[in-house]
Each structure stands twice: as structure tokens, then as C-alpha cells.
Amino acid sequence: xxxxxxxxxxxxxxxxxxxxxxxxxxxxxxxxxxxxxxxxxxxxxxxxxxxxxxxxxxxxxxxxxxxxxxxxxxxxxxxxxxxxxxxxxxxxxxxxxxxxxxxxxxxxxxxxxxxx
Amino acid sequence: xxxxxxxxxxxxxxxxxxxxxxxxxxxxxxxxxxxxxxxxxxxxxxxxxxxxxxxxxxxxxxxxxxxxxxxxxxxxxxxxxxxxxxxxxxxxxxxxxxxxxxxxxxxxxxxxxxx
Numbered sequence: 001x002x003x004x005x006x007x008x009x010x011x012x013x014x015x016x017x018x019x020x021x022x023x024x025x026x027x028x029x030x031x032x033x034x035x036x037x038x039x040x041x042x043x044x045x046x047x048x049x050x051x052x053x054x055x056x057x058x059x060x061x062x063x064x065x066x067x068x069x070x071x072x073x074x075x076x077x078x079x080x081x082x083x084x085x086x087x088x089x090x091x092x093x094x095x096x097x098x099x100x101x102x103x104x105x106x107x108x109x110x111x112x113x114x115x116x
Numbered sequence: 117x118x119x120x121x122x123x124x125x126x127x128x129x130x131x132x133x134x135x136x137x138x139x140x141x142x143x144x145x146x147x148x149x150x151x152x153x154x155x156x157x158x159x160x161x162x163x164x165x166x167x168x169x170x171x172x173x174x175x176x177x178x179x180x181x182x183x184x185x186x187x188x189x190x191x192x193x194x195x196x197x198x199x200x201x202x203x204x205x206x207x208x209x210x211x212x213x214x215x216x217x218x219x220x221x222x223x224x225x226x227x228x229x230x231x
Contacts, residue, residue: 036222043224044159044207090159102147102211103172104220106159 002027002093006107014115019063019078021110023091026072032094033074034104035065039087047089050074061085086114118142122208122223129198129230137193137226139208146213148191149220150183152176152204159207165191166213198230 007022025031035047048059055067065076074091091107121140129135141148150162164172165183180196191210195202205227209220 034219044209044222046219046221049219102149102164103161103174104151104159105161108158 002029002031002095002105004091004093004105004107006089006091006110008110009108010111010113012113012115013081015083016080019076019081019085019112021076021089021091021112023074023076023107024072025074025091025093027093033065033067034092034094035059035063035074035076036090036092036106037087038090038109044090047076081112081114083114083116086112088112118221120208120210120221120223122206122226124226125224126227127229129228131200131230132197135195135198135228137195137206137208137228139191139193139223140189141191141208141210142212142221143189144212145210145221147171147211148183148185149209149211150193151207151209151222153207153225154201154204162193195228198228200230203228203230 003026005024013019030052033050036044037047038044047063048057048065050057050067058064063076063078065074067074088109088111090109092104094104095102123138148165151159152162153159161174163170163177163183182194184192205225207225208223211220
């Protein structure tokens with residue numbers, strides 16, 4: 001079975017400062033990992049995904065994440081926060097690659113607040 | 117950019133009533149899913165659907181739930197006899213099913229309120 005732990009339920013940064021949202025995963029196989037963002041009253045939007053290619057993954061809106069197998073981590077970063085980044089962020093792991101299991105397991109979410 | 121469309125955006129129903137939540141997945145996608153998010157809790161997997169049958173389901177997806185692809189475009193989730201604890205945001209999603217690629221596209225959700 002796979003699981004995801006988001007280490008911070010709430011992160012607050014000032015506009016223009018770096019963002020770090022932490023995620024650790026547990027999996028008995030090579031996982032696919034994702035970050036999704038949910039703005040208030042909106043759906044889930046894919047920010048980026050890791051599927052066993054490059055370990056540093058670039059996503060939309062300047063976000064990136066690095067897959068570190070030795071640390072079982074997939075932290076999300078952005079060099080400079082913007083007010084529009086305020087949202088809920090979910091770290092997500094999928095079922096084993098190349099099997100029929102495609103169910104996603106979500107972390108509990110990190111609410112990012114951006115102060116002016 | 118292709119979208120997954122869900123209707124209605126908000127539905128209120130009385131306990132014990134049947135509800136059908138509707139979704140139009142991306143047209144060339146092969147896998148379809150339903151997830152739910154109870155207020156303040158994690159997003160949870162309900163069911164996946166491929167080749168006109170359920171391919172995977174969670175413990176949550178019991179006999180009161182069913183899914184159907186009644187035509188070439190719609191994908192529905194039916195809750196037979198709603199309970200208060202079914203109140204949640206329900207997300208539909210679809211994926212192309214390309215080998216090794218599990219990228220989903222989610223809809224914007226249907227907020228179901230059971231009173």
C-alpha cells in the first residue's frame with residue numbers, strides 16, 4: 001500500500017519570498033507522484049508530476065519538485081511567492097506503474113497563505 | 117485546453133433520496149474516476165472505470181453507489197439512498213491511460229448536501 005504525509009497543514013509566506021511545501025511518501029514500488037492545487041471553490045489542478053524520468057520536475061506557474069528516493073520525499077518549491085499562489089496544495093501518489101491500479105492516494109493538504 | 121465538465125455544481129437533496137451526479141470526461145480519455153472530499157478531510161478515491169466496467173473501487177464504494185457510462189460522452193455516479201454522511205464534494209476525473217502516465221484531469225466538482 002502507498003501513503004503520503006504532508007508535513008505542514010498550513011504555511012504562511014510573504015509575497016516575493018520562497019515557498020517550500022513538504023511531502024514524504026511511502027511505497028513498496030516505484031511510484032508516480034503528483035502535486036495538485038485547489039483554489040477556493042475550484043477543482044483540482046495538476047501542478048506537476050513525476051513518473052520515473054528526471055528527478056527534478058518543473059510544473060506550471062514556476063513551481064518545481066524534486067524526487068529524492070533516499071529521503072522518500074517530493075517537496076514542492078517556488079523561488080518567489082505570488083498572491084495568486086494562495087490555495088490548498090495536495091501531494092499525491094498513484095498505484096504501481098504498469099499495473100491496473102490507478103487509484104490516487106492524496107495527502108491531507110497544505111494550505112498556503114501569502115501575505116502582502 | 118480540454119476539460120472535464122461536471123453538473124450540477126451544487127445539489128441539495130433530502131436524506132433517503134437518490135441522486136445522480138454527471139460528468140463529461142475528456143473525449144479521447146479511456147479511464148474515468150470518481151473521488152470525494154468530505155469537508156475538512158482528505159480527497160478519497162471511490163471508483164475507476166475502464167472498458168465499460170469497474171476496474172477498481174475503494175471500501176467506500178458500497179452497494180449504494182453505482183457508476184455508468186450511458187452513452188459515448190457521459191459518466192455518472194448514482195447514490196441510491198443518500199445519507200447525511202454522503203455530503204461532500206464529488207470530483208470526476210479522466211485519464212488517457214497511456215502506459216506509465218497517470219496524469220489525471222479533474223472536473224471542478226459537485227457539492228452534494230444531504231439534509
